[in-house]
Amino acid sequence: MAVYTEVSDEALEAFLAEYAIGDLIAFRGIAEGVENSNFSLRTTGGDYILTLYEKRVDPADLPWFLGLMRHLAARRVSCPQPVAGRDGESLRALCGRKAAITTFLPGVWPRRVQAAHCERLGTSLAALHRAGADFAPIRANGLGPAAWPGLLARISPAADQLHPGMLAETALAVRACLDGWPDALPRGQIHADLFPDNVFFLGGEISGLIDFYFACTDFLAYDLAVCLNAWCFETDMSLNVTKSRALLRAYDRARPLDPGEWAALPLLCQGAALRFLLTRLFDWQNTPPGALVTPKNPLAYLHRLRFHRAATTASAYGV
């Protein structure tokens, strides 16, 4: 679940008084999400989401995130819109945390991904990348290749209890990935965490993208690799080629990948698998019993990593 901070009635009332969005009607915690505290908020003015940014988000990054969301929405990417207070400021403080109200997006995230979802995702991801092209501010990817050795060093040898030899295998993959990592692919603003629960659908079409708090400036095709990992593998850990083909073709139709991007795809997919393997391993070892959020099993990403290491060209993904 994602309510780490309880907002008292008085604090909420005082906070809402700073906005011109009407009177409070309802306020409920939202179960989805793991990083921040999210509440659905209804006022006489409409429906909103209230987010309290928790410890993993650097407050210094928040203006960049909100700026990107505002920029994208102005270019018709359906994403939450920061709502400004009476003073014009949309980034405020509540219960000792940075907080923002954003618009409510209709839609339902797909619990069971179909190839048709992947196709829509490819089109939307390309649209996101195109819309972000003229957003100039840069935010480095804090969980990109440069961060992997540090993440690896913080994982205890106990990881091998989860799967024998796992740590050595991961270390090897980090080295191989860093050695071969490209440096000249098209860059831009990427979402970097576009899992199914961050994509809303309505009537078969994408109605909105949410949770931009890992967004950063990096290779555009890396974002595609994140999606391929998150959307195209089955629960038995095998790749569903129909889904990856649908994702890649739809993306390529809307923003054609250049030959360098196609060639780098298996390595970018390895990198994306590593990023989630490393953070999940860390969370697995560092989530105290009784914590609010259940850590996700890292093994799914070890299996994905192996698949991508065996892939030599994009044909492994059905194209």
Next chain:
Amino acid sequence: MAVYTEVSDEALEAFLAEYAIGDLIAFRGIAEGVENSNFSLRTTGGDYILTLYEKRVDPADLPWFLGLMRHLAARRVSCPQPVAGRDGESLRALCGRKAAITTFLPGVWPRRVQAAHCERLGTSLAALHRAGADFAPIRANGLGPAAWPGLLARISPAADQLHPGMLAETALAVRACLDGWPDALPRGQIHADLFPDNVFFLGGEISGLIDFYFACTDFLAYDLAVCLNAWCFETDMSLNVTKSRALLRAYDRARPLDPGEWAALPLLCQGAALRFLLTRLFDWQNTPPGALVTPKNPLAYLHRLRFHRAATTASAYGV
């Protein structure tokens, strides 16, 4: 949080097709609650709550719960209304569980309880009891006195690690409570779990009562004792007499307590404290690490129990 069961898109769509409430617009998990899976559901027809009943709820009891909610709402107690499907049935199946759609209630539960909240609560609780008077079906209190010895027997000696001597003290209290438990107080339909997160307020007034899945037929004043425990103690475990006085006086104004009820109040409060102490102790020992719900610390209820055992008359509560 309270989403134990994920509902797939296809299952949700098929389920909604059984209702005449319009097309799906949004579907989000609700963080609050611990027993069942709850989702806020928006359709073109309005706002609803979808509840999937999880393992602690006996499916055989569900018609009673839904019937009581329907009965109360018809008597102007604001509580969720079961929504019937096209076939007239409001209790259905979804993802292998019993499930129901109920109406959405506006309001916000008080994160920080004030005496004014307790006063409103007293009035509403009395109204709930009066409205339930002509609901004939009976449901025994599965967590009443008869259940306490069994609950106690399931708590391991390790409880004393939480607080030395705790188990013996609890056993003593169970015996004392059973020995003195009254048998001739006014009975009726009680909520039995009316904690602050089950009571919504709007503009200082109660806008709705939710979560009737512990409701049962028992002493009306026992319900008041549950509320006194849940609403009138401060985080330092001391009783706030202003709050208990406000609660009791407001209740008594709307449904006058008889002398037997006043006299039994300290014992009923002991019983209510014991009920939550026992179930919290059990949950504390039986919640696996990494579970979705963080067990609540039982100690708060040991301190309440001590307070009530020292109380000899209702004057301990400020009246």
